[in-house]
Amino acid sequence: MQPKTTKFAHLADCHLGGWRQEELQKLNFQSFQKAIQIIIDQNLNFVLISGDLFDSAYPPIEILKESFAEFKKLHDAKIPVYLIAGSHDFSASGKTFLDVLEKAGFCKNVENSEIQEDGKIKLKPTLHESIAIYGYPGKKSSMEVEDLNKIYLESMHPFTILMLHTTIKDVVGTIPIESVEKQSLPLANYYAMGHIHKRFETQVANSKYVYPGPTYPNNFQELSDLQHGSFQIIETDGANIQTQNVQIPLKEVTTITIEITDGLTATQQIISHLDKLNLRDKIVLLKLKGTLTQGKTGDIRFSEIEEFIKKKEAFTFLRNISSIKIQTTDFQIESTSEDNIEKIESQILGEYSKQNPTDFNKYLPQLMSTLSIEKNEDEKSAVYEERLLTELKNILELNEVI
Numbered sequence: 001m002q003p004k005t006t007k008f009a010h011l012a013d014c015h016l017g018g019w020r021q022e023e024l025q026k027l028n029f030q031s032f033q034k035a036i037q038i039i040i041d042q043n044l045n046f047v048l049i050s051g052d053l054f055d056s057a058y059p060p061i062e063i064l065k066e067s068f069a070e071f072k073k074l075h076d077a078k079i080p081v082y083l084i085a086g087s088h089d090f091s092a093s094g095k096t097f098l099d100v101l102e103k104a105g106f107c108k109n110v111e112n113s114e115i116q117e118d119g120k121i122k123l124k125p126t127l128h129e130s131i132a133i134y135g136y137p138g139k140k141s142s143m144e145v146e147d148l149n150k151i152y153l154e155s156m157h158p159f160t161i162l163m164l165h166t167t168i169k170d171v172v173g174t175i176p177i178e179s180v181e182k183q184s185l186p187l188a189n190y191y192a193m194g195h196i197h198k199r200f201e202t203q204v205a206n207s208k209y210v211y212p213g214p215t216y217p218n219n220f221q222e223l224s225d226l227q228h229g230s231f232q233i234i235e236t237d238g239a240n241i242q243t244q245n246v247q248i249p250l251k252e253v254t255t256i257t258i259e260i261t262d263g264l265t266a267t268q269q270i271i272s273h274l275d276k277l278n279l280r281d282k283i284v285l286l287k288l289k290g291t292l293t294q295g296k297t298g299d300i301r302f303s304e305i306e307e308f309i310k311k312k313e314a315f316t317f318l319r320n321i322s323s324i325k326i327q328t329t330d331f332q333i334e335s336t337s338e339d340n341i342e343k344i345e346s347q348i349l350g351e352y353s354k355q356n357p358t359d360f361n362k363y364l365p366q367l368m369s370t371l372s373i374e375k376n377e378d379e380k381s382a383v384y385e386e387r388l389l390t391e392l393k394n395i396l397e398l399n400e401v402i
């Protein structure tokens with residue numbers, strides 16, 4: 001008798017509700033929809049989502065409505081979904097819309113852990129027939145890395161999947177970010193990873209470590225690097241694992257890099273460059289670089305450029321001026337683009353912590369992100385207050401005190 005084969009999908013970093021630009025938020029969602037369609041058409045056995053399904057713990061109602069419709073399709077096709085929270089849809093209070101999705105019967109959050117007396121963290125499995133699925137969620141500011149050095153799996157199984165939303169050292173190379181050594185993780189057959197927004201796959205002995213890439217790129221740089229979203233389809237007979245990265249091309253992306261030196265004449269220079277190109281129905285990424293010896297970035301008339309690109313029937317247009325340097329006689333400053341806010345914040349916090357070293361500093365990134373939570377439309381002030389307080393108490397580890 002042939003061994004039974006199992007075929008499943010592995011998605012991560014869908015960031016539903018992400019993107020400020022309406023067209024891109026829609027495209028982001030359509031890409032997720034397309035992935036679901038492929039999964040149903042191929043009648044896969046189950047779906048894994050390794051964190052950051054939503055772009056925030058409290059996504060807008062419109063996004064929730066559409067997302068629930070997609071999960072219902074999978075539910076009707078009898079394809080179970082197993083997931084973990086990521087750094088974006090994680091909340092310190094433990095309350096997120098993933099719970100609502102789970103209560104509705106549309107998914108199973110496989111996070112199931114128990115802290116032991118010796119400080120180790122025991123993970124318990126969710127079973128899909130004979131396959132054991134374990135998971136540990138991502139947290140804000142890579143706070144999960146410390147925990148991951150303490151996890152172990154409750155029991156052995158013929159085939160084990162470990163879902164994690166974190167960074168393994170292999171994908172970051174020499175960049176100094178918090179990461180885990182993959183060899184230090186408990187043994188599994190398939191490591192269903194999320195968090196790093198690129199496609200990455202490696203194998204050690206019989207274990208595969210896979211980042212499927214986001215189901216749609218999430219910012220300027222990712223659009224430029226990845227062009228479109230992707231996910232993974234995995235087939236296994238229990239011993240061999242075959243993986244396939246499924247690309248979801250929806251709209252063509254074109255990155256245009258132009259070097260400028262004069263802010264005053266840049267607008268005309270850019271427009272005549274663009275004039276030679278076919279931009280029809282494309283996502284146009286305009287990247288400016290160079291050192292300005294005259295004028296400043298504020299002199300570039302982006303509304304005029306945008307108007308011109310619209311006339312050329314582009315699908316949408318994004319610009320990035322973060323590589324432009326401004327030269328003056330006595331100092332040089334680098335301008336920064338708005339999608340680098342997180343980087344700037346962590347840089348400032350890093351410098352501050354160095355000058356003012358206290359134990360409290362470790363709370364700062366989480367506090368900042370929690371205090372930026374806004375009151376939802378129609379949310380009662382008391383509910384909002386309670387939500388905020390619970391999060392803060394959790395972060396400051398004050399649960400038992402207050």
Ligand SMILES: [Mn+2]
Pocket residue numbers: 013015051052086088195196197
């Ligand atoms: Mn993500």
